[in-house]
Structure formats: structure tokens, C-alpha cells
Amino acid sequence: MRKTDIGPPHYGQFLPPVIQANYGKWRYHEIPRPGVLVHVAESGDRLYTVRAGSPRLLSVQTIREICDLADTYCDGYLRFTSRHNIEFLLTDPAKIEPLVADLAARGFPVGGTGHSISNIVHTQGWIHCHSAATDASGIVKALMDELVGHFTTMALPGKLRVALACCVNMCGAVHCSDIAILGIHRRPPKINQERLPKVCELPTVVASCPTAAIRPTRKDGHDSVEVAEELCMFCGNCFTVCPAMPLNDALNDGVSIWVGGKVSNARSEPAFSKLAIPFLPNNPPRWPEVVEAVTRLVDVWAANARHYERMGEWIERIGWPRFFRMTGIEFTKQHIDDFRHAETTFKRSVHLKG
Amino acid sequence: MSDKKPTPKLDELETGPWPSFVREMKRAAETSPMAEGLLGVVELSYEDRVGHWKHGGVVGVRGYGAGVIGRYSDVPEQFPDVAQFHTMRVNHPAGWFYKTDALRKICDIWERHGSGLTNLHGATGDVILLGTKTEELEPAFEELTENGFDLGGSGSVIRTPSCCVGPARCEWACFDTLALTYDLTRHFQDEIHRPSLPYKFKIKASGCPNDCVAAIARADLSVIGTWRDAIEVDEAALADYVRAGVDVRRDVCDLCPSRCLTWDDKTLTIDNAACARCMHCINVLPKALRPGRERGACLLIGGKAPIVSGAMLSSVLVPFMKIEPPYTELKELIGKILELWADEGKNRERVGEFIQRVGLGSFLEAIGLEPRPEMVKHPRENPYVFYEEYFEEEPK
Numbered sequence: 001m002r003k004t005d006i007g008p009p010h011y012g013q014f015l016p017p018v019i020q021a022n023y024g025k026w027r028y029h030e031i032p033r034p035g036v037l038v039h040v041a042e043s044g045d046r047l048y049t050v051r052a053g054s055p056r057l058l059s060v061q062t063i064r065e066i067c068d069l070a071d072t073y074c075d076g077y078l079r080f081t082s083r084h085n086i087e088f089l090l091t092d093p094a095k096i097e098p099l100v101a102d103l104a105a106r107g108f109p110v111g112g113t114g115h116s117i118s119n120i121v122h123t124q125g126w127i128h129c130h131s132a133a134t135d136a137s138g139i140v141k142a143l144m145d146e147l148v149g150h151f152t153t154m155a156l157p158g159k160l161r162v163a164l165a166c167c168v169n170m171c172g173a174v175h176c177s178d179i180a181i182l183g184i185h186r187r188p189p190k191i192n193q194e195r196l197p198k199v200c201e202l203p204t205v206v207a208s209c210p211t212a213a214i215r216p217t218r219k220d221g222h223d224s225v226e227v228a229e230e231l232c233m234f235c236g237n238c239f240t241v242c243p244a245m246p247l248n249d250a251l252n253d254g255v256s257i258w259v260g261g262k263v264s265n266a267r268s269e270p271a272f273s274k275l276a277i278p279f280l281p282n283n284p285p286r287w288p289e290v291v292e293a294v295t296r297l298v299d300v301w302a303a304n305a306r307h308y309e310r311m312g313e314w315i316e317r318i319g320w321p322r323f324f325r326m327t328g329i330e331f332t333k334q335h336i337d338d339f340r341h342a343e344t345t346f347k348r349s350v351h352l353k354g
Numbered sequence: 355m356s357d358k359k360p361t362p363k364l365d366e367l368e369t370g371p372w373p374s375f376v377r378e379m380k381r382a383a384e385t386s387p388m389a390e391g392l393l394g395v396v397e398l399s400y401e402d403r404v405g406h407w408k409h410g411g412v413v414g415v416r417g418y419g420a421g422v423i424g425r426y427s428d429v430p431e432q433f434p435d436v437a438q439f440h441t442m443r444v445n446h447p448a449g450w451f452y453k454t455d456a457l458r459k460i461c462d463i464w465e466r467h468g469s470g471l472t473n474l475h476g477a478t479g480d481v482i483l484l485g486t487k488t489e490e491l492e493p494a495f496e497e498l499t500e501n502g503f504d505l506g507g508s509g510s511v512i513r514t515p516s517c518c519v520g521p522a523r524c525e526w527a528c529f530d531t532l533a534l535t536y537d538l539t540r541h542f543q544d545e546i547h548r549p550s551l552p553y554k555f556k557i558k559a560s561g562c563p564n565d566c567v568a569a570i571a572r573a574d575l576s577v578i579g580t581w582r583d584a585i586e587v588d589e590a591a592l593a594d595y596v597r598a599g600v601d602v603r604r605d606v607c608d609l610c611p612s613r614c615l616t617w618d619d620k621t622l623t624i625d626n627a628a629c630a631r632c633m634h635c636i637n638v639l640p641k642a643l644r645p646g647r648e649r650g651a652c653l654l655i656g657g658k659a660p661i662v663s664g665a666m667l668s669s670v671l672v673p674f675m676k677i678e679p680p681y682t683e684l685k686e687l688i689g690k691i692l693e694l695w696a697d698e699g700k701n702r703e704r705v706g707e708f709i710q711r712v713g714l715g716s717f718l719e720a721i722g723l724e725p726r727p728e729m730v731k732h733p734r735e736n737p738y739v740f741y742e743e744y745f746e747e748e749p750k
């Protein structure tokens with residue numbers, strides 16, 4: 001009998017006994033060392049969590065290795081976080097150090113708690129997506145190799161959330177991160193006139209463009225479309241509905257950097273990230289320009305922000321002119337919004353800091 | 355024919371302290387020709403700096419219209435093993451908790467029927483099983499359901515709802531995020547598996563305003579825990595923090611966005627009526643302060659990434675709702691929203707964009723909610739006000 005619509009397994013069967021006994025009755029938590037949390041229940045029971053970074057792309061072989069660790073140290077109970085970290089759930093504090101040592105021997109860093117950088121949320125990139133203006137896993141690996149010291153310690157002023165999306169579709173919402181790395185296209189779609197009539201529905205293609213840059217026309221004796229290039233903002237909507245209009249382009253694709261966003265409501269309200277660096281080139285395998293730029297942003301913030309001040313709260317306090325001066329980033333025409341409601345981002349007072 | 359080719363550029367990403375995704379592809383390639391092919395395709399992208407994947411056609415499992423994302427290589431002659439490389443999305447257990455035997459079952463199934471590569475987890479929350487061929491989809495699905503796992507959503511459907519760790523491990527959870535997520539996933543199975551909406555619809559639940567799953571930025575309907583009464587203070591624990599050297603004035607009172615905390619070196623006074631319920635003071639003093647007792651959630655609507663008309667954060671829809679089984683009030687509200695948007699929304703118009711087009715006021719009227727001052731930062735500044743009706747003087 002073919003089963004359908006059974007839904008997910010009930011989470012209850014995967015909760016370790018200490019959680020089942022203390023569900024909803026946790027009293028407080030502490031961070032005894034970076035990457036390790038202890039939650040204390042009203043009953044006095046203690047649950048220890050050891051958090052390890054992962055490359056998000058996991059082979060079944062590695063998942064089995066992680067399962068072996070969970071079987072050895074925590075009776076087979078583990079969880080994953082929204083930022084692709086693995087959390088081992090223990091009740092015996094004597095097993096923490098051996099687990100951490102075992103993880104280190106297998107190349108899994110332990111950290112991501114408190115005032116640290118957590119794992120970089122990212123999308124699929126060249127591993128799996130047709131829209132990608134850059135790779136995702138490669139940049140994240142190169143960058144985390146550099147920033148891992150901020151993952152395994154908690155010496156930053158506040159939490160640092162970095163996210164990467166390989167195109168403006170932004171599968172997963174990077175737009176509200178302390179530092180967001182965004183793949184961008186910079187040339188209008190190239191129309192494949194031979195394929196277009198076979199694979200695309202013309203009215204849908206015309207309707208897909210948010211700026212009405214795509215117009216019907218006739219080409220080589222068949223109905224087709226043309227693009228008013230000065231109206232194109234490289235969003236890729238047309239490519240999504242019509243594969244004969246690719247935007248991928250080795251010379252013009254690359255990466256932009258955005259700063260100062262957050263989702264947590266703590267202190268300041270949730271906020272979008274704002275443009276810091278309009279364009280950096282794709283330079284695989286290690287994207288040195290991107291790694292250098294992000295590392296500099298982290299360093300300048302870490303050296304100047306107050307205790308608890310997230311990147312955006314720090315910039316808000318010192319003002320954007322000083323942010324650009326302190327980071328040495330050039331302010332350009334691209335930094336000034338020119339899309340809908342752009343004027344709401346213009347400065348409308350003489351409260352000019354810095 | 356095997357796709358095995360040298361990968362000098364990717365090899366450079368095997369070095370360094372952070373765990374390497376290249377190692378993962380190579381490990382999977384020990385048993386999977388598809389993973390070997392993927393290595394070749396990605397190396398090619400690293401050489402010529404563009405991606406090599408094409409749009410998926412319609413692929414899926416019988417009876418579902420969602421849950422599988424079709425993927426084809428644009429260089430199939432070079433890498434025949436990944437000519438097709440479809441992705442299956444699998445419903446995750448709420449809170450992403452596992453026992454290893456369940457995870458091992460997924461591994462075994464994906465080793466038999468796919469590339470052996472996964473994302474734990476994708477940005478939606480689902481288990482992402484990366485890379486398989488069309489003829490493997492149905493056998494993989496059957497084995498998954500035999501072992502208790504179902505597909506998630508893709509396309510114009512509800513996505514598998516996801517949530518923070520909540521009461522399972524967090525002292526701040528103001529409602530049971532896991533129970534709600536499980537219940538909603540079951541309740542909306544049909545809308546997750548069979549496209550019937552204008553576009554995608556995501557539901558995410560965070561137990562408190564720290565919003566650890568980024569619901570406000572990543573969900574069309576964000577359910578974020580909060581409380582209505584006074585923050586609870588444990589004076590003895592507070593005194594312990596002070597003895598341990600915490601600077602309550604600098605690190606707590608001065609950073610309170612509402613400036614509603616005062617500290618006279620002995621007593622912390624909280625003006626709870628002015629508190630924004632932001633969590634900062636509780637985050638800094640977790641042993642001494644806790645959210646109040648009258649707990650529930652704030653519902654926000656309309657968050658989305660930029661496609662099509664720009665990114666949006668969710669905005670307040672219901673300032674406070676009790677979140678308790680069987681969640682009737684919440685389900686009825688979601689039902690009304692989906693019905694209205696399915697009827698009136700345009701193709702590929704997210705609910706946030708739909709609300710912008712028709713106006714929040716009209717949207718509220720259509721789903722039967724009263725306007726509330728909590729929904730806006732401030733009342734309108736723009737004097738061009740629409741009225742649908744006006745009076746005429748009766749003819750004499």
C-alpha cells in the first residue's frame with residue numbers, strides 16, 4: 001500500500017528523556033565555555049549542549065559519523081540548528097570534554113554561542129542552482145577558515161550573523177543580517193532567439209519583468225521579445241520563467257556586501273541590511289577580495305562597538321559617514337537608492353554625525 | 355562511463371580549519387557516481403565562473419505537485435551521471451531533533467536512491483536531499499514514507515512550518531513552538547503537497563522576541579512569542595549577578611530601548627507599561643529576569659525576500675493571541691487569509707505584496723480583523739484618504 005500525506009515524524013519520539021521530563025520547565029541557562037550550553041530545569045536537572053559547525057552540505061557518510069558520536073556520547077540524541085550547526089545533547093558533564101576532543105580530531109569546530117559569529121546561513125550556489133551569480137559553499141568555506149576564531153571564542157561585542165545568498169531571490173532571507181553577502185548579475189539577459197519560441201510562453205515572459213523592460217517584438221519571422229537594457233535591474237525573474245534568457249555571465253557576475261541588518265527584537269527593532277560594497281569579483285576558489293572585505297568589516301566593528309552593540313546599532317550610533325571613513329569603503333552612486341520609495345532613505349535633517 | 359575528473363581548484367578548499375563541503379562531495383563520491391559528477395560540474399564552474407544548472411521541468415511523485423525540485427545539467431555530455439540532479443524536500447521533525455536511528459534510515463534511503471548528499475537543513479527547514487534521477491523519485495518516496503518521512507513543499511504551496519527550539523530547551527518560550535509547528539504541518543498537509551495558492555507561503559514560529567528562526571524576515575506568517583503582564587524579577591539572583599560584577603546600569607538599564615528600567619544600586623524598578631518586550635534585560639540576566647506569566651504570541655504577516663517587488667519584513671497583524679491546542683483561532687485566521695489570497699492574489703504575488711496592492715485596511719476588513727494602533731508605527735501622514743461611501747443630501 002502506497003502511503004501519502006503522513007506528515008513529519010512526531011518530534012516527541014526524538015527528545016531525550018531529560019527534555020521529556022523538563023519540557024517547558026527550564027529555569028535558566030549558562031554558557032560554561034564557548035560552544036557549550038547548560039540548561040537548568042526547575043527540577044534541578046541539567047542538559048548540556050555541545051554545538052559544532054558543519055559545512056551544511058553533508059554526505060551520508062559524515063551524517064553516520066555524527067550519529068556514531070551521538071551514540072557514543074549522548075545516547076543517540078542530537079539536533080540541528082537553523083544555521084546548519086549540529087547540537088549534541090548530553091546529561092553527563094564528564095562526557096563534554098571527550099566529545100569536544102573527538103569533534104576536534106574529526107575537524108568539527110565547537111562554538112557559535114553568545115557573542116560570537118555563528119555558522120553562515122547560505123544557499124545553493126553553483127552546486128545546485130540555475131540562477132546563481134556566485135557560489136555559496138566556496139565563499140562560506142573560505143570566509144569561515146578566516147573567521148573561525150570568532151566562532152570558537154566569545155570576545156566580540158555582540159552576536160554576529162553573516163548570511164550569503166547567491167542571487168537576489170535570496171532563498172532563506174539574508175537581507176536581515178549583520179553582514180550579508182549577495183551574488184549579483186550586472187548584465188541584462190541574453191536572448192536565445194532560436195530556443196525562445198520553443199521553451200517560453202511570451203505573455204508570461206513579458207509579464208514577469210517588474211520594471212516592464214521586456215517588450216514583445218518580431219525576430220527572424222517569429223514572435224519574440226526584446227529587452228530595454230537601461231530598465232533592467234538584473235533580478236532574474238525573466239530567466240525563472242524563460243530559460244532562453246540567461247543572465248549568467250563570467251565577466252559581470254560577482255558579489256555585493258550589505259551590513260547592519262538584524263532579526264532579533266533585542267534592544268533595536270529588526271532591520272534590513274544596507275549596501276556597503278556594491279561589487280566584488282568572483283575569484284574562485286578562495287574569493288580573496290570578499291574574504292578581505294568581510295574580515296575588515298568584522299575587525300572595525302569589533303574594535304569600536306560597545307558591549308552588546310550589534311553591527312547596525314554601532315553604525316546607527318556613529319553615523320554612516322563615519323562608517324565609510326572608518327572602513328575605508330568608497331561611497332558611490334550605487335549606494336544611493338534609485339528604486340521605489342527611494343526618497344524615504346534620503347537624509348531629511350541636518351543631524352549630520354561624524 | 356564515469357564522470358571522474360581532476361578537481362584542482364576545489365581541492366584547495368579541502369584545506370583550512372572550517373569543515374569542507376568539498377570533502378563531503380568526495381566522501382559521497384566514494385559510493386555515488388552522481389556525487390562524482392557533481393564534483394566535476396562544480397570544478398567547471400570554478401574554472402569558468404558561471405553555474406551549469408538548468409531549470410527543472412515538472413518532476414515529482416504520484417499525486418503530489420510539490421516536494422521535488424527538477425534540476426538538469428547544461429553540460430550533460432561531459433557529466434552524464436548528473437544529467438538529471440533533482441532535489442527532494444523532506445518534512446523535518448519540529449525543532450530539528452533526531453534520534454540517530456531515524457537519521458541513519460534517511461542516509462540509507464538516500465544512498466540507495468540518490469547522490470548521498472544532503473543539506474541539514476535547508477533554509478525552509480526541510481531536510482534537503484540533493485541530486486537524484488527521475489526514475490528514483492517514486493522508489494525514494496515510498497521508502498521515505500515507509501520509514502515515517504513525508505515530502506515537504508515547493509512551488510506555490512505552504513512550506514513545511516519551522517520553529518525555534520522553544521520549550522524543549524529554552525526557558526524563554528512563551529508558547530509551545532514544537533507542538534504548534536507539528537500540528538500546523540499536519541493540518542495543512544494538502545496545501546503543502548498540492549499547489550493551490552498564488553505563490554509560496556511560509557509559517558515560522560519563534561518562542562520569544564529574540565526570534566531565533568528569523569521568522570520576522572523569513573516567513574509570510576510569523577508567530578513570535580511575547581507576554582502581556584510584568585517581567586518577573588528574582589531579587590536574590592539579581593544580587594548574585596551584582597556580586598559577580600555585572601554592571602546593571604550600563605549593560606541593562608542604559609541599553610533598554612524604552613528606558614523603562616531604573617537601578618538604584620539595590621533595586622531594579624521596571625515600568626512594565628512602557629516596556630517594549632524586547633528581551634534585552636532578560637538576555638543579560640537570565641537567572642534573575644523572566645518573561646511574564648500571561649504568555650502568547652504576536653502574529654505578523656508579509657515577510658519575504660525581494661522577488662518580485664522587493665523584500666519585506668513581516669508587520670503586526672494580531673498584537674497578542676493565546677497559542678494553545680487545538681489552535682482553532684489561529685487556524686481559522688490562516689484559513690481566511692489563504693482563501694482571500696488564493697482568490698484575489700495574482701500569480702507569483704506573495705501575501706505581503708498582495709496586502710500592499712489592496713491596502714492593509716482593506717485586507718483586514720476582508721479577513722474580519724479590527725484595525726489596531728499596534729499595526730502601525732504611527733498613523734498616516736499622507737492626506738489622500740480613500741472613502742468608499744459618501745452622503746448625499748436627500749432631494750427636497
Ligand code: HEM
Nearest residue numbers: 029081082083084085112118264266524564566567568637
Ligand atoms: C537561552 C538563550 C538562547 C537560546 C537557547 C537560543 C537558541 C538559539 C538557537 C538554537 C539558534 C540557532 C542557532 C544556530 O543555528 O547557531 C539561535 C539563533 C539565533 N538567535 Fe538565539 N538563543 C538564545 C538567545 C538569543 C538572544 C539573546 C538573541 C539576541 C539577542 C538571539 C538571537 C538569535 C538570532 C538572531 C539567531 C539567528 C537566527 C537565524 O538567523 O537563523 N538568541 N538561537
Ligand code: HEM
Nearest residue numbers: 164165171172173174175180182477571572658659665666
Ligand atoms: C541586502 C542584501 C540581502 C542579502 C544579502 C540577503 C540575504 C538573504 C539570505 C542569505 C537569506 C536566506 C537566509 C537564511 O536562510 O537565513 C535571506 C532571506 C530573506 N531575506 Fe534577505 N537579504 C538581503 C536583503 C533583504 C531585504 C532588503 C529584505 C527585505 C526587505 C530581505 C528579506 C528576506 C526575507 C523575507 C528572507 C526570507 C526569505 C524567504 O525565505 O522567502 N532580504 N536573505
Ligand code: HEM
Nearest residue numbers: 122123169170171172240409410423476477478513659661
Ligand atoms: C528551478 C529553479 C530553482 C531551484 C532548483 C531552486 C532551489 C532552491 C532550493 C534547493 C532551495 C532550498 C534552499 C535552502 O533550503 O537553502 C530554495 C529556496 C528558495 N528559493 Fe529557490 N530555487 C529555484 C528557483 C527559485 C526562484 C525562481 C525563486 C524566486 C523567484 C526562488 C526563491 C527561493 C526562495 C525565496 C527560497 C527560500 C525558499 C524556502 O525557504 O522555501 N527559487 N530554492
Ligand code: SF4
Nearest residue numbers: 124129132166167171
Ligand atoms: S539564492 Fe538564487 S541562486 Fe541561490 S539557491 Fe536561491 S534561487 Fe538559487
Ligand code: SF4
Nearest residue numbers: 209232233235236238
Ligand atoms: S532580469 Fe529582471 S529587470 Fe531584467 S529583464 Fe529580466 S525580469 Fe526584467
Ligand code: SF4
Nearest residue numbers: 518524561562565566
Ligand atoms: S526564539 Fe526565544 S524561545 Fe525560541 S530559542 Fe530563541 S530565545 Fe528561546
Ligand code: SF4
Nearest residue numbers: 610629630632633635
Ligand atoms: S524587555 Fe526590553 S524594553 Fe522591556 S524592560 Fe527589558 S530591556 Fe527594557
